[in-house]
Structure formats: structure tokens, C-alpha cells
Amino acid sequence: MSGTPHGRSRALNGRERVRPRRPEWAAPEYPPGAIPLPVLAAGALSAPGSAQTTERLVGLDRELNGPGWSPEMAELRERGAAIRRETLADLEGYLAQLTGRVEANGGVVHRAATPADGRAIIAGIARDNGVSMVVKSKSMATEELHLNRHLEEEGIEVVETDLGEYIVQLADERPSHIIAPAVHKAQADVTELFGQAAGEPVADDPNALASLARDRLREDFRTADMGISGVNFAAADTGTLTLMTNEGNGRMVTSQPRVHVAVMPVEKVIPRFTDLATLLPLLAHAASKQTLTVYQTMVTGPRREGEADGPERLHLVILDNGRTRLPGTRYEEVLACIRCGACQGACPVYRTMGGGHGYGAVYGGPIGAVLSPLLADGAQHRQLPFLSSLCGKCYDVCPVKIPLPDMLVDLRADYERDRRGGRAARLAWRAWAAAWTRPLVYRMSLRAVRAADRILGQRLLSRFPGARVWTRTRALPPLRRVGAFRAWRRKRA
Numbered sequence: 001m002s003g004t005p006h007g008r009s010r011a012l013n014g015r016e017r018v019r020p021r022r023p024e025w026a027a028p029e030y031p032p033g034a035i036p037l038p039v040l041a042a043g044a045l046s047a048p049g050s051a052q053t054t055e056r057l058v059g060l061d062r063e064l065n066g067p068g069w070s071p072e073m074a075e076l077r078e079r080g081a082a083i084r085r086e087t088l089a090d091l092e093g094y095l096a097q098l099t100g101r102v103e104a105n106g107g108v109v110h111r112a113a114t115p116a117d118g119r120a121i122i123a124g125i126a127r128d129n130g131v132s133m134v135v136k137s138k139s140m141a142t143e144e145l146h147l148n149r150h151l152e153e154e155g156i157e158v159v160e161t162d163l164g165e166y167i168v169q170l171a172d173e174r175p176s177h178i179i180a181p182a183v184h185k186a187q188a189d190v191t192e193l194f195g196q197a198a199g200e201p202v203a204d205d206p207n208a209l210a211s212l213a214r215d216r217l218r219e220d221f222r223t224a225d226m227g228i229s230g231v232n233f234a235a236a237d238t239g240t241l242t243l244m245t246n247e248g249n250g251r252m253v254t255s256q257p258r259v260h261v262a263v264m265p266v267e268k269v270i271p272r273f274t275d276l277a278t279l280l281p282l283l284a285h286a287a288s289k290q291t292l293t294v295y296q297t298m299v300t301g302p303r304r305e306g307e308a309d310g311p312e313r314l315h316l317v318i319l320d321n322g323r324t325r326l327p328g329t330r331y332e333e334v335l336a337c338i339r340c341g342a343c344q345g346a347c348p349v350y351r352t353m354g355g356g357h358g359y360g361a362v363y364g365g366p367i368g369a370v371l372s373p374l375l376a377d378g379a380q381h382r383q384l385p386f387l388s389s390l391c392g393k394c395y396d397v398c399p400v401k402i403p404l405p406d407m408l409v410d411l412r413a414d415y416e417r418d419r420r421g422g423r424a425a426r427l428a429w430r431a432w433a434a435a436w437t438r439p440l441v442y443r444m445s446l447r448a449v450r451a452a453d454r455i456l457g458q459r460l461l462s463r464f465p466g467a468r469v470w471t472r473t474r475a476l477p478p479l480r481r482v483g484a485f486r487a488w489r490r491k492r493a
Contacts, residue, residue, distance in 0.1 A: 008132065008133045008157060008220075008223060009133060009157045009159050009220050010216050010217075010219045010220055011159050011161075011166065011213075011216040011217045011219075011220050012157065012159060013197075013216070014196070014197040014198060014199055015170060015197060017196050017197060017199060018170055018171065018172070018193060018196045018197055019196065020171060020172045020173070021048075021171075021189075022171060022172070022173050022357075023043060023047055023357070025040055025043065025357065025360060026173050026174060026176075026357040027172060027173065027174070028146070028148065028149065028172065028173065028174050029146065029149050030174075030360075032360055032361060032380035032381065033360070033380030033381075035360070037360065037383045037384070037386075037387070040358055040359075040360050041353060041358050041387065043358070044353040044354055044355075044357060044358025045352065045353060045354070045358070047354060047357075047358075049184065049186065049189070049354065050353070050354030051354070052186060053183065053184045053186075053354035053355055054351050054352055054353075054354055056183070056186075057183065057345055057350070057351040057354075057355070058351055060183075060345050061345045061346055061351065063289075064288065064289055064342070064345060065342065065345065065346050065393075065396075065397050068396075073282075073285055076278060076281065076282050076285075077282065077399055077400070077401065078401075079278045080278050080279055080282040080338070080399055080400050081336070081399075081400045081401040083270060083271070083275050083278060083279065084335075084336035084338070084400045085333070085336065086271060087267070087269060087270055087271060087336075088267075088327055088332055088333070088335055088336060089327075091266060091267070091269070091324065091327050091335070092324070094236040094269045094270075094271055095236075095266060095269055095318065097236040097237065098234055098235075098236040098239060098269050099318075100239075101236065101237065101238060101239030102239040102241075102301075102314075102316050103239075104239065105239045105300055105301030105314075106301040106302050106304075106314065107239070107301055107302065107314040107315065107316055108313070108314070108315045108316070109315075109316045109318065110315065110316070110317045110318065111318050111320065112145075112317055112318065112319045112320065112321075113320050113321075114320070114321060114376060114377070115144060115145045115146065115319070115321060115377065118141075118145040118147070118263065118317055118319050119145050119146070119147060119150045121317055122145075122147060122151070122228070122261055122263070122317060123150060123151060123154050125226075125259065125261060125315055126151065126154065126156055126225075126226060127154070129225065129226065129258070129259050129313070130225065131156060131225040131226045131259065132155070132156060132157065132225060133156065133157040133158075133159070133220070133223065133224045133225055133226075134151060134156055134157065134158045134159065134224060134225070134226045134227070134228055134257075135159050135161050135217075135220050135221055135224040135226075135227050135228075135252070135253050135256075135257065136148075136158060136159065136160050136161060136162075136165070136227070136228045136229070136253065137161060137162060137227070137228070137229040137230060137243065137245065137249055137250040137253040137254070138160075138162040138164075138165050138179075138181070138230060138245070138249075138250070139228065139229060139230030139263055140175075140178060140230065140339060140362065140363070141230055141231075141263045141264055141265050141319055142228060142230070142263050143174070143175060143362045144265075144319065144321065144362050144375075145263070145319070147228070147263075148160075148169075159217070159220050159224070161217050161220070161221070161249040161252070161253060162181070162245070162247060162249055163182075163210065163213055163247060163249075164180055164181035164182040164183075165181050165182075166213055166217070167181070167182040167185060167190055167193065168181050168182050168185075170193055170194075170197055171185070171193055173357070174356075174357060174362070175356070176355035176356040176357050176364065177341055177344055177345075177355060177356055177364070177365075178339050178340070178341035178344060178363070178365075178367075179287050179288075179339070179340065179341040180341065183355055184354055184355040184357065187204065187206065187209075188204065190209055191203075191204040191209065194209055194212055194213070198212070217249070221249075221252040221253070221256050222256060224256065224257045225257055225258060225259065226257050226258075226259040226260070226261060227252075227253035227254055227255075227256065227257040227259070227260045227261070227311065228253070228260075228261045228262075228263065229243055229250055229253050229254055229260065229261075229262050229263070230243065230262070230263060230264065231243065231262050231263070231264035231268050231316075232244045232268065232283065232338070232339070233268060233269075233270050233275075233276060233279055233280075233338075234264055234268050234269045234270065234316075235270055235271075235272060235273040235275070235276065236269055236270065236271055236272070237271065237272050237273055238273045238300060239300060239301070240273055240298050240299065240300045241262050241264075241298070241299040241300075241316065242276060242280070242296060242297070242298050242299075243295075243296070243297040243298075243299075244280065244283060244284065244292075244293040244295070244296055244297075245293060245294070245295045245297065246288075246290075246293050246294045246295065247294075247295075248294070248295050250295060250297050251295055251297045254297055254299050254310075254311070255309045255310050255311070256309070257311060258311055258312045258313070259311055259312065259313045259315070260299070260302070260310075260311035260313070260314050260315070261315045261316075261317060262299065262314070262315070262316050262317070263317045263319065264316070264317070264318055264319065265318075265319045265320075265321070265323060266318055266319065266320055266323050266324060266335075267323060267335035267336070267337070279338065280292060280293075280296060282338070282399045282400075283338050283339075283340050283399065285399070286338075286340035286342045286397070286398075286399035287340040287341055287342065299314065301314060302314040320376075321375045321376050321377065322374065322375045322376030322377070322378070323335060323374075323375070325376075326374060330407075330410060331370070331374055331407055331410070331411075333402050333403060333407075334367070334370050334371050334374065334402060334404075334407060336400045336402050337367055337371070337400070337402060338399060338400060340399055341365075342397040342398065342399065343365055343366040343367050343393075343394035343397060343398055343404060344356065344364060344365030344366070344367070344368075345397075346393045346394055346396070346397045347365050347366050347388070347393065347394055348389055348391060348393075349387050349388055349389055350364060350365040350366070353387075356368065358387075359372075359381075359384060359387065360380075360381070361378075361381050361384065365394075366388060366394035366404045366408070367394075367402075367404065368384065369384040369385050369387055369388055369408060369411075370385065370404055370407045370408060370411065372384055373385065373411055373415075374411075382411075382414075382415050383415065385407075385408045385409075385411040385412045385415065386412060386415075388405075388408050390405050390408060390409065391405075392405045
């Protein structure tokens, strides 16, 4: 954080006093692939607070996903899934229609092929408008751009105004969840963090903590030159950009500064404004079991003559980053995602790892394990599909019925086919399969493994060449009772 500019922002006052308490790999700009994924995952499992985060995530999953889909919501789910597939069937057509409507409404549309393009476009808008301070509403697309650090290097203060994003910004961390960026933080962690920033002890009370953040952010809304937001849905037929929030910060970011920049990946477009009647309640239900979020902010162009608030200039940045290669492939349905985060909370691997930092990517959980390797800059994330138990719960909770388990399996197969040494591994697996299809060979191999465990013990067994690869980041399972269940079942048959 040493290179972070300080000046007008009241919310960032005292940020230099904060002592980050996070692993190096949880930092916002930690390079992908710098640590092998198995080592990173093992680090996430043993990180301080990981077990407590797991406990919280298990409780949230039980509360949010336990009841399943009611008949009414199941019908809404079917309609939502159909709308998203309709969009993907003519993605470029709807993007062209959206562009025309936004421009007709007085906005400026930019297409960013890569994250670098997106950074350059937004930094250019800031320079052209003399921007020295930006307030941001929650946006995973800007995380994908690594935008904050880039703007700070340009001498621009960047203030996250979503409470969870503000917490992780002060803590110098990446968000660990799509809609709950600070889900890995306990209340005591936030109390300590806010106390360091304030330079004095603060009350360990949720209302007091929220009030402190609100007080520090309020002045920044009023004085910021530019607001940057994400987009939940962009209606192609009207050019309306819709944001869903529970804190009201999105409304302030899009109405108070003189310049508003909205950032969205290509898949956020929807065919019709009326589709919001299906998608808004569907997203709210999947994310937090709300009927609707507290605020639905709809932006249709900059401020018009006679209007009391709103930006003087509106820019829409549409990010590709390899997404437009996916329609027509077996992975196109990943673009149907509406970013509810339900698959993350439902995933036992994500929960056990204490959130998304252990994935080493912007997007964690099942949706991240599929989307991240498919992006244009996703070569470092090709092993992510292996961070899954393939239990299928991600599909069960997905509000638009994305077949994530099937895609995870296909991406694993792609990785094994393409990686160096893949042919040797395939031959070895084929030999193993051929051997174990013979009952006698199967029974003899089980007896040999049990005998080796009794004679050598697990410590020596783990040093064998085949086992050494496994035990580098995993515990060798007990082998003395291999086949015990089959024997028990035979006796009871």
C-alpha cells in the first residue's frame, strides 16, 4: 500500500496505519500462478481463521440453500434460464442494440478486448475529465481489470464504497466472494481493522462499525469527481443499466459525481427491459433469499436538462477478455451466469478452503473454476477445475441452470489432453483400468496394498514415487482397511 495516493478521501484517512494480516497470496495484485495451485490450496486450508470461515459458510449454505426451489421460484428459474440462453444465441446482436440505445440516450460506449484495454480506457476518461478521486460501487469486472492499482499509479484516489469491498480495501486483500467480499472476515477482524484506520479503539458492535464506515464514506460521495460501478443487467432495447444493492452506495456512486463509468462483461446484456421482472427477483432469491434487494438503481443516460441529480457524462465500458470466443462451444452456457454467488456457498471445496482466496483467481468457487480458465488471460488457471468434488450441488442451486459439473469434467479432460506428459499419464490410467476390470487382479492389488501398509507404514509408503506426488499436498488415506466396505457388504448380502 506504500504507493497509494492520499489526499481528499476521508474514507481512506488512516489507511497507512493498517497492518495487513493476510497471506501474501491474498493480496490484490499477487500474480496468478506464482504459487502452484496444490500448495496454494494447502495454504488456504491452514490459514488463520479458515476453520471459522468454513463454519460460517456452512451455516449460510444451510440457511440459504437448504429449502431448495419452491414451485413459484422453480418456474422463475426456468424463465430466467431461457432468457439467458436467448441472449447467448445472438450475443453480438444484443450488444450492438445496447450500444445504439446507450449512445442514443447520450452515453458513450467503449469495447475493451482485454483488461489492459479496459484500464487504458478508464484511465483516459479520468485524465480527460481532470479526475483526482473516484468512488466505486461493487464490481467484479473492475477486479478482473485490476483497475484500482492502475488508477492509483496514475495518482488517482480510489475508494470502495460497498461495505465488504471497503473492508477488504483497507485490509489490502482481494474479495473472497462474488457478493460478500469480506465473508472471510469475522466481526473481531473488522473491529481491529477499523480501529487501526481510525487510530483509536472502536466499538465491537455491527451497527457501530457500519455507522463508522458510513460516516467516513459520506463526504467522499459528495466530493468525488468520478463514480465507477458494475452492471447487473443491461437492457438492449432501452439502454438501461441496472444495479442491485442493499446499501444504497450504488445509487450515490451513479448520481453524485459528475462522471459515471459503468463496467460490464459482455454477458450482462439482456434482450428486454421487461426481462428484469424475472431476473431481478431471481438474482435476489439465489443470492440472499430476498424478494428483491433494497435498491434497484436504473441508469438510462446522463443527467438531462432540468434533472436535479445524475452525472454530466456517462461512459459504458464493455469487457470481452475472451468471452466472445465461447458462444457455439460446449462452454457457452457459463456466460449465462448472473453473479449471484450461490454456487460458491454451496460448494464443499470452497467452504472448506475458507473462501475464494485459495483459488488464486478473481473468481473462486465452481463458477470461477469454469470461467477463469476460459478467459483470454486464464492460462494460469487451467488446474482450477480440479478444485471440485463434482457433487453437483452447484447446478442444484444455480438460478439459471448452468451445467457447471459437466463443464468442470470437460475442462479437466482438456487439461489432461494438452499438458506435457499427458500421453504417458493416459497410458498409465488405461493400464490401471484394464487391470482393475479383472476381479482377480483387483482383489490381489487390494491385498498387496494392505500388506504394504502393515509392513512399511504410511511414512515409508508416502515416499514411493507414485505416492510422493500425491502426498506433496495431501494426506495419504489409511490403507489397512482398503476393501473393508466391499467385504462387509458381501457378508450381509
